[in-house]
Amino acid sequence: MFKGPVENKNEAAMSELVPEPRQKPVVPMKPMGINASLLGYIGIDTIIEQMRKKTMKTGFDFNIMVVGQSGLGKSTLVNTLFKSQVSRKSSGWNREEKIPKTVEIKAIGHVIEEGGVKMKLTVIDTPGFGDQINNENCWEPIEKYINEQYEKFLKEEVNIARKKRIPDTRVHCCLYFISPTGHSLRPLDLEFMKHLSKVVNIIPVIAKADTMTLEEKTEFKQRVRKELEVNGIEFYPQKEFDEDLEDKTENDKIRESMPFAVVGSDKEYQVNGKRVLGRKTPWGIIEVENLSHCEFALLRDFVIRTHLQDLKEVTHNIHYETYRAKRLNDNGGLPPMTVETEENHESNL
Amino acid sequence: MSLISKNVQMNDDLRNLSLSGHVGFDSLPDQLVNKSTSQGFCFNILCVGETGIGKSTLMDTLFNTKFESEPATHNEPGVRLKARSYELQESNVRLKLTIVDTVGFGDQINKDDSYKPIVEYIDAQFEAYLQEELKIKRSLFNYHDTRIHACLYFIAPTGHSLKSLDLVTMKKLDSKVNIIPIIAKADTIAKNELHKFKSKIMSELVSNGVQIYQFPTDEETVAEINATMSVHLPFAVVGSTEEVKIGNKMAKARQYPWGVVQVENENHCDFVKLREMLIRVNMEDLREQTHTRHYELYRRCKLEEMGFKDTDPDSKPFSLQETYEAKRNEFLGELQKKEDEMRQMFVMRVKEKEAELKEAEKDLHEKFDHLKRTHQEEKKKVEDKKKELEEELNNFQKKKAAAQLLQSQAQQAGSQQTKKDKDKKNFFFM
Numbered sequence: 001m002f003k004g005p006v007e008n009k010n011e012a013a014m015s016e017l018v019p020e021p022r023q024k025p026v027v028p029m030k031p032m033g034i035n036a037s038l039l040g041y042i043g044i045d046t047i048i049e050q051m052r053k054k055t056m057k058t059g060f061d062f063n064i065m066v067v068g069q070s071g072l073g074k075s076t077l078v079n080t081l082f083k084s085q086v087s088r089k090s091s092g093w094n095r096e097e098k099i100p101k102t103v104e105i106k107a108i109g110h111v112i113e114e115g116g117v118k119m120k121l122t123v124i125d126t127p128g129f130g131d132q133i134n135n136e137n138c139w140e141p142i143e144k145y146i147n148e149q150y151e152k153f154l155k156e157e158v159n160i161a162r163k164k165r166i167p168d169t170r171v172h173c174c175l176y177f178i179s180p181t182g183h184s185l186r187p188l189d190l191e192f193m194k195h196l197s198k199v200v201n202i203i204p205v206i207a208k209a210d211t212m213t214l215e216e217k218t219e220f221k222q223r224v225r226k227e228l229e230v231n232g233i234e235f236y237p238q239k240e241f242d243e244d245l246e247d248k249t250e251n252d253k254i255r256e257s258m259p260f261a262v263v264g265s266d267k268e269y270q271v272n273g274k275r276v277l278g279r280k281t282p283w284g285i286i287e288v289e290n291l292s293h294c295e296f297a298l299l300r301d302f303v304i305r306t307h308l309q310d311l312k313e314v315t316h317n318i319h320y321e322t323y324r325a326k327r328l329n330d331n332g333g334l335p336p337m338t339v340e341t342e343e344n345h346e347s348n349l
Numbered sequence: 350m351s352l353i354s355k356n357v358q359m360n361d362d363l364r365n366l367s368l369s370g371h372v373g374f375d376s377l378p379d380q381l382v383n384k385s386t387s388q389g390f391c392f393n394i395l396c397v398g399e400t401g402i403g404k405s406t407l408m409d410t411l412f413n414t415k416f417e418s419e420p421a422t423h424n425e426p427g428v429r430l431k432a433r434s435y436e437l438q439e440s441n442v443r444l445k446l447t448i449v450d451t452v453g454f455g456d457q458i459n460k461d462d463s464y465k466p467i468v469e470y471i472d473a474q475f476e477a478y479l480q481e482e483l484k485i486k487r488s489l490f491n492y493h494d495t496r497i498h499a500c501l502y503f504i505a506p507t508g509h510s511l512k513s514l515d516l517v518t519m520k521k522l523d524s525k526v527n528i529i530p531i532i533a534k535a536d537t538i539a540k541n542e543l544h545k546f547k548s549k550i551m552s553e554l555v556s557n558g559v560q561i562y563q564f565p566t567d568e569e570t571v572a573e574i575n576a577t578m579s580v581h582l583p584f585a586v587v588g589s590t591e592e593v594k595i596g597n598k599m600a601k602a603r604q605y606p607w608g609v610v611q612v613e614n615e616n617h618c619d620f621v622k623l624r625e626m627l628i629r630v631n632m633e634d635l636r637e638q639t640h641t642r643h644y645e646l647y648r649r650c651k652l653e654e655m656g657f658k659d660t661d662p663d664s665k666p667f668s669l670q671e672t673y674e675a676k677r678n679e680f681l682g683e684l685q686k687k688e689d690e691m692r693q694m695f696v697m698r699v700k701e702k703e704a705e706l707k708e709a710e711k712d713l714h715e716k717f718d719h720l721k722r723t724h725q726e727e728k729k730k731v732e733d734k735k736k737e738l739e740e741e742l743n744n745f746q747k748k749k750a751a752a753q754l755l756q757s758q759a760q761q762a763g764s765q766q767t768k769k770d771k772d773k774k775n776f777f778f779m
Contacts, residue, residue, distance in 0.1 A: 042413050043629040045442040047390055050633035052378045057568060060377055083370040110366045115375030160652050164641055243387075305373040309380035317490045328485045 056116055061168040062308065063107075063149075065124040065200070067142065067192070068177025070131050072207040077175070077264035078123050080277060080288060081300055085266075086110060086123050103128040103141045107169075124171060130188055139192045146171050146200050150323040170320060172311045173236070173303065174200045177207040178224065178259060182216050185227050193233045199319055201236035201311055203303065204228070209261030209294050210279065210286050217261050224259055235259075237307070241314060254302060260295040263288055389443040391494040392632060393474075395526065396448065397467060397518065398503025399455035400425075402533045407501075407588035408448050410601060410612060411624055412437065415590065416448065425453025428463050430470045432495075447495065455514060464518045471497050471525045475647040496644060498635045499562070499627065500526040503533040504583060508542050510549050519559045525643055527562035527635050529627065530554070535585030535618050536603060536610045543585055550583055564626060565634050578626050584619035587612055 066074040078086050086108070109122040124145070129138055149170040156166040174196065178189060193202055204224070206212075212220060228235065237255065242248040265288050268275045277288040288296050303311070396404040400423055409415055416435065429452045437444045449470065454463055474496045481487055502519060504511065522528055530550065532538070538546060554561060561582070564575035589612050593602040601612040612620050627635075 042411070042437070042439060043624065044390075044437060044439045044444045044632075046629045047444075047632050048382050048386065048442060050630070051385060052382050053568065053570060054633055054637065055378050055381055060374075062374075081372070082366075083368045083372050084366040086366065110364050112366050112368060112372075112374075114368060114372055117375045117377055119374055119377070160649050162645060300373065305376050306380070308374060308377055309384055313384065313490070317488075321487065325485050 056118075058165065059118040059120065061120045061122070062312070063122040063124060063169060063171050063173075064303075065126065065142075065146075065171045065174040066177070067126050067129055067174060068207060069129065069179065070127060072177040072179060073264050074125065074175075074177055074207075076266060077177075077205070077207070077262060077296075079266045080264040080296065081304070082112065082121065084110075084112065086121065103138050105141060105145045122169070135188055138188075139195050142192075143195060143199060146196070147323065150320055151327075153320065154324055154327065168312075170315055171200050172315045174202050176202050176204045178204055180206055180208050180211050180220070180261075182212055182220050184223050190227070190231055190233070193228070193235070194231060197233050197235060199323070201238075201314055201319070202233075203236050203299075204259035205299065206259050206261040208263065210263045210281075212261065221257075221259060221261065236311065236314070238314070241318065257295070257298065260299040260302075262296045262299055263294040264296065386441055386443075388491065389445055391445045391447070392636070393447040393449065393495060393497050393499075395451075395467070395471070395497045395500040396503065397451050397454060397500060397522075398533060399505060400453065402503045402505060403588050404450060404501075404503060404533075406590065407503075407533070407586060409590045410588040410620070411627070412446065423453075423456045425456055427457065428453050428466045430466055445493070449497065460514050463514065464521045467518070468521055468525065471522070472647065475525075475644055476651075478644065479648055479651060496639055497526050498632075498639045500528045501627075502528055502530045504530055504550065506532055506534050506537045506546075506585075508538055508546050510546075511553050516553070516557055516559070519554070519561075520557060523560040524646060527638055527643070528559070529562050529623075530583035531619075531623060532583050532585040534587065536587045536605075538585065547581075547583060547585070562635070562638070564631055571630055574630060575626075578622055581619055581622055584623040584626075586620045586623055587618040588620070 064078070066078060068074050104127050106125045106127065107122055108125070109120060112119050112121055126142055129142070132138065153166060153168065153170055156163060176189070176193060178185065193204065196202055206217075206220065206224075209217065234240070235258065237251040239251075239255075242251055263279060263286055265277050265279045265286075267277065267279070269278045269280055269285050271278065271285055271287060276285075276290070279286045279288070287293050291297055394408070396408065398404050401420070405416065405420070412435075414435075414437075416433065430449055431452050432447055432449045434445060434447045437446055451467060457463065478492070478494070478496055481489060481492055500522060502515070502522075504515060519528055519530070532543075532546065532550075535543065564571075564579050566572040566575050587603060587610055589601050589603045589610075591601070591603070592599040593604050593609055595602065595609060595611060600614075603610045603612075611617050615621050
């Protein structure tokens with residue numbers, strides 16, 4: 001009854017992202033779909049409450065990666081987003097600490113709680129990206145890290161006795177910091193995004209946006225969007241995954257205003273009697289959460305308040321599935337063996 | 350576990366951070382629920398019980414609607430499972446409900462195999478899900494889940510104890526599905542008998558090691574209500590879709606000459622408790638248990654059956670991939686062997702055929718030679734005969750010529766010696 005791996009190869013011919021038609025359930029009789037009208041309250045809608053309670057008990061995982069050249073304000077922005085000291089800032093760095101020679105991947109996990117919801121947040125920092133003189137292939141360690149997380153998940157999923165809840169270390173969101181030159185994207189930016197938009201959700205962000213005026217900002221954003229389009233780079237939310245008209249209109253609006261021009265800060269100042277997060281300059285205080293000053297609030301609402309679950313779902317249902325299909329196909333239906341298990345293999349033959 | 354390259358650092362101890370303001374991820378459960386709501390939920394109930402015990406009526410009563418179904422006959426040759434799907438909607442929640450009925454259960458004279466179609470059906474649903482999960486290109490997020498989430502086992506209201514068919518069937522099903530036993534047609538049992546009946550049933554289940562569904566008590570909000578409800582297991586239910594006027598309201602009830610049994614009255618039967626437990630409190634938990642316990646068990650058994658193990662005899666972690674690879678090689682080897690066998694057979698057959706053909710050819714040649722010889726002999730004979738005949742002809746011609754010559758000579762000398770001729774003639778004729 002179980003078809004061997006050999007036969008699945010034929011399915012590889014189909015395009016990758018076309019979802020398979022629903023498998024006909026193996027039942028003795030075909031079920032007929034009938035719309036039955038209800039004559040009274042049953043209580044089916046309580047399932048929402050039941051589900052909510054269950055998910056709150058298990059908690060959530062969220063893994064966010066920040067990529068950009070050093071000094072663009074990545075750590076500050078993440079701290080501002082999650083209103084806590086999530087990453088130790090580079091200004092805490094003393095001058096003696098060298099810039100890493102290759103791209104390093106630093107993943108730091110925290111548990112934060114709000115309103116009864118517990119979240120295990122992991123921030124993955126990539127110091128050294130784009131800082132060398134020769135930056136060729138500096139995205140490779142990042143791509144490798146992302147694929148390794150997929151591999152880890154796949155291994156767990158393929159086990160016979162599986163864990164009840166497989167720990168999710170896959171990167172759900174990658175914030176890419178664009179330097180606010182005001183001109184256009186750098187070749188490094190394009191290369192990185194071209195390679196990685198296929199494996200992870202990329203959200204491009206214009207860093208240190210307080211160096212640009214409003215007109216410069218709009219022009220720059222337009223140019224960046226144009227360039228991304230011309231190069232075929234699909235950033236999150238990807239057009240092809242819009243499920244229905246409602247999603248499409250909502251996401252279109254967001255896509256039109258991306259990349260968000262943000263300013264980050266974890267210092268508070270008194271403005272008009274309120275304490276706000278901001279940056280103090282001789283010519284005024286830039287309020288981080290003020291929409292007329294910068295688009296930080298839009299980014300925060302987008303990533304955390306409306307699309308957090310969707311980011312995770314796109315990662316799980318699309319990027320991870322693409323990775324899995326590729327892995328299983330490449331090996332004729334099985335994930336390939338890693339270095340560790342190869343010795344076992346030899347001993348068994 | 351170090352799949353991570355040397356440049357990666359991860360901290361294993363997680364810091365608990367405190368937030369200095371409202372971040373907003375407390376909307377996460379809502380985001381999750383919204384997603385599920387737009388996709389719709391699946392819930393599949395299996396009703397196991399004898400014909401005529403009130404399964405369809407109870408389903409109608411539970412879901413407050415008339416699912417069309419004709420009552421089954423008692424003449425079924427075996428147990429059949431009939432599945433019907435319905436789409437129900439309440440506020441913004443869409444539910445794809447599938448009700449599976451066992452038709453003909455308990456009707457046969459020989460009920461040995463009654464449980465088998467049921468177990469097969471449940472396994473088939475697990476198998477379908479497993480197949481989808483093992484595919485290379487799969488779409489689990491919009492897969493229509495047909496696995497049975499709850500099994501309502503209808504116990505006949507004899508008032509004594511469980512029938513052996515019930516025990517056997519429940520024992521076979523308890524590791525595959527969440528069993529909720531209920532006493533059907535409970536209005537035929539008096540209050541005091543009911544209490545004894547219930548305790549008898551529960552003790553029988555325990556002593557036979559049947560694992561029925563345990564209402565979860567680990568979460569504070571539901572622990573209390575689940576604990577109080579569990580005491581009343583198995584629920585004694587009455588089903589009815591007919592409405593009777595009670596006081597000034599219409600209520601679902603059964604009208605008897607001696608009174609009216611109200612379905613939703615907790616003093617009369619446990620219907621409300623069943624509805625509460627099944628739908629309003631534990632529907633999600635039933636679904637989760639099916640997926641995390643029963644399905645995982647099935648999957649583990651199935652994969653082990655196929656020869657996959659997690660650890661080899663030396664208990665070094667064995668990956669699925671290796672066994673897979675070994676199996677695949679085995680399979681390919683067998684394939685190769687079969688191919689070789691077939692090829693050999695083919696070659697042998699060809700040789701045989703060739704030999705046959707050669708024989709036939711030889712025969713043919715012989716025949717041909719034989720024929721040729723015969724033909725030649727005939728030819729010779731014919732020629733000999735021809736020669737003879739020619740000789741004879743020649744002789745005859747010679748004779749004829751000679752005779753003619755004589756005749757002509759005689760004619761020449763005849764005119765002078767006609768007498769002589771006559772005499773000669775006479776002489777000749779003498």
